[in-house]
Amino acid sequence: MGERAVPRYSRIVVELRRRIETGELAPGDRLPSTREITKQWGVAMATATKVLTELRREGLVRAVPGVGTVVEAPGRPVRAARPASAPGPGPGGTADATPVPSGLTLERIVAAAVTVADAEGLAAVSMRRVAGELRAAPMSLYRHVADKDDLLTRMMDTAIAEHPLPAAPPQGWRAAIELAARQLWELFRRHPWFAPALSVTRPQLVTSALPYSEWILAVLHSHGLDLHSAFTAHLMLLNYARGIAVNLEAEREAEAHSGLDSEEWTDLQEPALLEVLATGRFPALSRLAAAGYHLDLDALFEFGLQRLLDGLASLLDESSAD
Template sequence: MDRQLEARGEAGRALPPEPPYRRIAGMLRGRIESGELAPGDRVPSTREIARQWGVAMATATKVIAELRHEGLVRPVPGVGTVVESAARTRRPAAVPSAPTAARSTLRTPGGGAAPEGSGVALARERIIATAIAVADAEGLGAASMRRVANELGAATMSLYRHVADKDDLVTQMMDAACSEWRFPAEHPSGWRERLELAARLLWETFRRHPWLAPALSVTRPQLLAGAMPFTEWVLQALDGRGLDRQTHFTIHVTLFNYVRGTAINIEPEAVAEEFTGLTSDEWMDTQKPQLRQAFSAGAFPTLERITGAGYDFDLDMLFEFGLQRLLDGFATLIDGPPRRP
């Protein structure tokens, strides 16, 4: 069975087609690099991408996340996502494929690292990459051992030579997804800039892999080698700031929990949109009669005044707004309250 998995994976199967979100991101990248979309120009929103290319919102959000990961665009609160000022002169950062990201986390059945190029490493690498692809497209629940084996054209039992069970598969998927993080060799000078970079990198990873945020635990954190660079980066940024050890690590946990907590909304929204066929804005439009009825008695005048004209909810904007306010709070703790004239 194991040889069957190897043979079919190496020679018997064609390479999988390019995911739609990467194809669309490539089109927008071309418009940016050609100058059609100039620095500061607003790029299509996720809703516009979904309508124009006929894809789900989950796919559209991955398009924006891909462009942000490459440094081509950035979010501007109240405006949307715009072309980065240096986008046309910056070469896109290489985004490691899932197989490449998984390579650093491979283990032999005895617990040691699998040698590069060995049959065991290649088989496990394909298993993890395939499981991630299924989870990205359909949710973590779809990435069963049977489904992954079917995608590979192999017998289900052959997978158990490389992963112990579904829990082990999910752990290796999380490790591989976290291994995609690439921090720059040149550190930003300030602690705030370093924490901001780490938070955005984590957010973009959750955007690419909507299943990842709910799978990670804060109260019982999984020991993932791929996630340790994030922790080390944040702790180093805060080192030498006069913080006691408890506060030092609590800031790291708080930052991680904020990003993860916001990102937990990504997957349910994608599922709800696929199930109902309505975007969040379209769904809210269907709730207007109930809102009018709730406001009719005049019991909620402030709520009615603030939201009466509509509220443009955007998850990326919510993330950015909350991140800046969180860092403002950290600044008071680390640098002291701002001086007043």
């Protein structure tokens, strides 16, 4: 048990804490990003996220919008946020308990919210938390966004706008649809909170997402599908990518609660599974377990995407024949 009794994220936290306490990482220095942690220590993204969350909880680091997670200055005073019910300054009245930075803008608010969501999940995003990251009064944010739903829509809009589709689709309908679908998948990968926040039945007006809809509609319609069928195909592809991507945020939350990444959790379940398979009732599953199976969400997405496109190919052939 010895080594495995200590969760992987705890070992990384200990190492980074040591670097901070010895001065190897000085105040203001940027910590490795979650992606850099996954590469350096060979852990899952959820594990890397929990590392930074724990260091932030200890007050050793803080998130800086547009920069990343940096080492906190020792002894830096933490201002208490003004209660949401406290009145704001009237004309010539008393200023807020926490001064509002003169540079507070909608862009900075949205960037801070995205930074928090990327690092800790959407549940960590609140008006008070975002205000704290910006050293601003919570009520001051309402001068720029109507409420949390408005903030979420703007976060989604900003995340998509960071990586727009190319000006013109590649030749061939399949290559064009693959490009849009894979770019959407990468968006979900970069921002695990995005997929569960995105509603299919009550879609938010995310203007940066409209080019995706227009792209797929135009491509499929130009190859023979009527607009109604083309839009249905678009929703099918969108919800397929979203359906796999919701596991990213769910896995991050599960690891935060259990302290185990997916591989460690699977290892703990294996004895019970093997005991069931030993009954001989499930020969195909037994052979699969013996051979070993590694769940890779990227591979799963790609496998399903190709099968969906195969189905669209048949539909396009039928449309052409008609």
